[in-house]
Amino acid sequence: MSTTHDLTATQLRGAVAALLGEGHRVALVAGHEDDDCLRVVYVLVRAADDARVELTIRVPKDRPVVPSLADLDYGIGRFERELHDLYGITPEGHPLPARLVRHAHWPSGWYPMRRDAGPAPAFEPDVGSFPFVEVEGDGVYEIPVGPVHAGLIEPGHFRFSVVGETILRMKARLWFVHRGVEKLFEGQPVQDGIALAELISGDTAVGHAIAYAVAVEGALGIEIAEQDRLIRAVLLELERLHNHVADLGALANDVGYGIANAHAQTIRESLLRLNKQVTGHRLLRGGISVGGAHVLDLPPAAEITSVAHRVAEVVDICLSNSTVLDRFTGTAVLPGEQARGLGVLGYVARASGIDVDARRDHPIADLPGLEVVVEHGGDVLARYLVRAREVQASAHLLTDLLLRLAGETGSGSVRRATGGRAGIGLAGGWRGTIAHRVEIGTDGRISRVKVVDPSFFNWPALPVALADTIVPDFPLANKSFNQSYAGNDL
Amino acid sequence: MNGSVGVNVSAATFATSQVLVLVVLSPLLIGLMRTVRARLEGRVGGGVLQPWRDLRKLLLKEPLQAQGRSWWAMAGPVLLVSSSLALCALTPLLGTVTFPSLPDDLFVVVSILLLGSVALALVGLDAGTAFGGMGSSRHMMISALVEPTVLLSVYALSIPVGSSVLSRIVEARLDDPASVLSPVSLLALLALTIAVVAETGRLPVDNPATHLELTMVHEAMVLESSGRDLAWLEVGSWLRLGVLLGLVSTLLVPWGVATDLTAAGMLVAVLALVAKLAVAATALATVEVALAKVRLFRVPELMAGSFVLAFLAVTASYLVVQG
Numbered sequence: 037m038s039t040t041h042d043l044t045a046t047q048l049r050g051a052v053a054a055l056l057g058e059g060h061r062v063a064l065v066a067g068h069e070d071d072d073c074l075r076v077v078y079v080l081v082r083a084a085d086d087a088r089v090e091l092t093i094r095v096p097k098d099r100p101v102v103p104s105l106a107d108l109d110y111g112i113g114r115f116e117r118e119l120h121d122l123y124g125i126t127p128e129g130h131p132l133p134a135r136l137v138r139h140a141h142w143p144s145g146w147y148p149m150r151r152d153a154g155p156a157p158a159f160e161p162d163v164g165s166f167p168f169v170e171v172e173g174d175g176v177y178e179i180p181v182g183p184v185h186a187g188l189i190e191p192g193h194f195r196f197s198v199v200g201e202t203i204l205r206m207k208a209r210l211w212f213v214h215r216g217v218e219k220l221f222e223g224q225p226v227q228d229g230i231a232l233a234e235l236i237s238g239d240t241a242v243g244h245a246i247a248y249a250v251a252v253e254g255a256l257g258i259e260i261a262e263q264d265r266l267i268r269a270v271l272l273e274l275e276r277l278h279n280h281v282a283d284l285g286a287l288a289n290d291v292g293y294g295i296a297n298a299h300a301q302t303i304r305e306s307l308l309r310l311n312k313q314v315t316g317h318r319l320l321r322g323g324i325s326v327g328g329a330h331v332l333d334l335p336p337a338a339e340i341t342s343v344a345h346r347v348a349e350v351v352d353i354c355l356s357n358s359t360v361l362d363r364f365t366g367t368a369v370l371p372g373e374q375a376r377g378l379g380v381l382g383y384v385a386r387a388s389g390i391d392v393d394a395r396r397d398h399p400i401a402d403l404p405g406l407e408v409v410v411e412h413g414g415d416v417l418a419r420y421l422v423r424a425r426e427v428q429a430s431a432h433l434l435t436d437l438l439l440r441l442a443g444e445t446g447s448g449s450v451r452r453a454t455g456g457r458a459g460i461g462l463a464g465g466w467r468g469t470i471a472h473r474v475e476i477g478t479d480g481r482i483s484r485v486k487v488v489d490p491s492f493f494n495w496p497a498l499p500v501a502l503a504d505t506i507v508p509d510f511p512l513a514n515k516s517f518n519q520s521y522a523g524n525d526l
Numbered sequence: 527m528n529g530s531v532g533v534n535v536s537a538a539t540f541a542t543s544q545v546l547v548l549v550v551l552s553p554l555l556i557g558l559m560r561t562v563r564a565r566l567e568g569r570v571g572g573g574v575l576q577p578w579r580d581l582r583k584l585l586l587k588e589p590l591q592a593q594g595r596s597w598w599a600m601a602g603p604v605l606l607v608s609s610s611l612a613l614c615a616l617t618p619l620l621g622t623v624t625f626p627s628l629p630d631d632l633f634v635v636v637s638i639l640l641l642g643s644v645a646l647a648l649v650g651l652d653a654g655t656a657f658g659g660m661g662s663s664r665h666m667m668i669s670a671l672v673e674p675t676v677l678l679s680v681y682a683l684s685i686p687v688g689s690s691v692l693s694r695i696v697e698a699r700l701d702d703p704a705s706v707l708s709p710v711s712l713l714a715l716l717a718l719t720i721a722v723v724a725e726t727g728r729l730p731v732d733n734p735a736t737h738l739e740l741t742m743v744h745e746a747m748v749l750e751s752s753g754r755d756l757a758w759l760e761v762g763s764w765l766r767l768g769v770l771l772g773l774v775s776t777l778l779v780p781w782g783v784a785t786d787l788t789a790a791g792m793l794v795a796v797l798a799l800v801a802k803l804a805v806a807a808t809a810l811a812t813v814e815v816a817l818a819k820v821r822l823f824r825v826p827e828l829m830a831g832s833f834v835l836a837f838l839a840v841t842a843s844y845l846v847v848q849g
Binding site for chain 1: 816
């Protein structure tokens, strides 16, 4: 159920406001460059009936201005800043028109996604770059952390304004590793886009590959065989399992409970080896193709059940330690109302009582056994419990799927693109709803892919959750969110 | 006159042996604790000798200094090591013969302990980075809570003896082994153990294995140090752990400590100390596996608890003396 509307700049506000009022949320805002003009596509989706609405406005290249809708929706405001940084389209009336994606040492007036951008120019000095708000008052001091960290963490800079040990304000600065992924898609044959999609965020290879494949299939009108849909669902759950298990261990490790982490990482390793048997790659690359899915071997149901059992044991050990429980409980609370306002997705949303899950709301396969786990605490414990319960639900779903597949390993059909159209792909990755919008040119090659990892929506929720949190609890809070830097930086 | 020279020679021999034994043992003690923890978690671990290898590596490296560091970056580690060595020399771990002019008085020992803490905290502040300052402020907060407990618990032990000199306390316990199991003694030792765990940055107060800068206490202070400077800071901290563990285990199990200087007595004392330290370290590492790090603001509650135990021990010791 997808509808598209061409609008003028003046109609846009009313249309978006109306759709938001009817229960839609903004899935993505994508810029495009056509021969004669620039084009902006707003995609709004609704969970209740899987409705997707595309609103398109065109702006002249010599005066690229769109009306800002940042006051209607927080997410749109961030998409608009991204649009300005990458395409040079100015959101008129934006309350915070600062740079988002491009740091200040990128030359002004150079927009990497434009056709005439050319090779990346030399960096300029980074002067007066980032509008960190200085908090003033008795005893307030700043702690700058990163972008280079002590552990194996991706680059992000966090600036804390602190009194004693209590965080007054935290500002995260991301986008240190802009790779130009969306630009790399341009001109590729559709089948080759899968390999690139798998690299958007290393831990979400399946999620992004599926979102991409679904978008291409939507554009080309390709129907997927039932068994291939089930194989995709199996891969998605396997990805959820190994990531959730790693997080369950890491959360315990961050409160100094190393033994739970040691056991969780052992379980994760057995899952990664299982993944290697299934698709030939430990992080499950290579299973998805445009038009289908194929695995070398299905995971044995007995092994999935045993993993679920072992994870339950680790969770039990962890939560029966009163210190661990004390550290988790009430730490970094993200209230449901604020989570809703920010448009948060995935387990972060579900831990704050928001019942959202793309596997049910935007299904890619029929999953009667799906249980959507919702917790209401909004704290680290809730995010821990959502993961712990999702591992069980996931294992349950997997055994059900394996039964339905009855040994089939997927047809893995490969389709070539003919003719140009556009499609949207939504996938329920382990971190939350992933959205891709693909446009295919008349030559059958990709002309544009817009990628949105749930991290784009979820990162702004972290500073909100830190209100009244103490500095030594930040790593724990951050780990409980565990958002992707790469998926956000693109 | 002759007797005084003899005492000084004996005291010097014991002091030197204690320093030598602890310098050799402390890194091994850390290695043992890490290995025990690794094995209990199902990992192989780096082996008992790994801290010694790390030390050799660090000592061969040129220290890199942060911009704006002062001479304290070099002096601080030296002062920490010196204070730790002084602790090794003073604490009656091998023998109870002490210098008449410099007794191993409780207050002297705690002052030297504090001197090392301050040296370390100043090293953390010296580079002017946020992490170092954060670590130092947390360290001083914990120290401020720990020192009263250490004083009070050893004071409780000193009341029945009538002297605050540690070697007199150990001698008294050797003479009357039953006193080790008295309620006063057990309460005081429990309080002292908690204080030692906090002072040396072990779980549940600090996590020595963490890589998370924002949660660190001890590690944050040494973050800007490298090469030789870092090696001295590590040695200084390990020696403190060795001495304090040795003190607790000697107070709990005084047997083996020599009361006068003989070759056989010294040998027994060294072997006894090695055994006590190994058992204490293994026990500490084993307990740590089952512990998680408490929230920073719960540390005062923990320390208040140990202070109350120490206070009860003092009160009880007066009751016992009166009775």
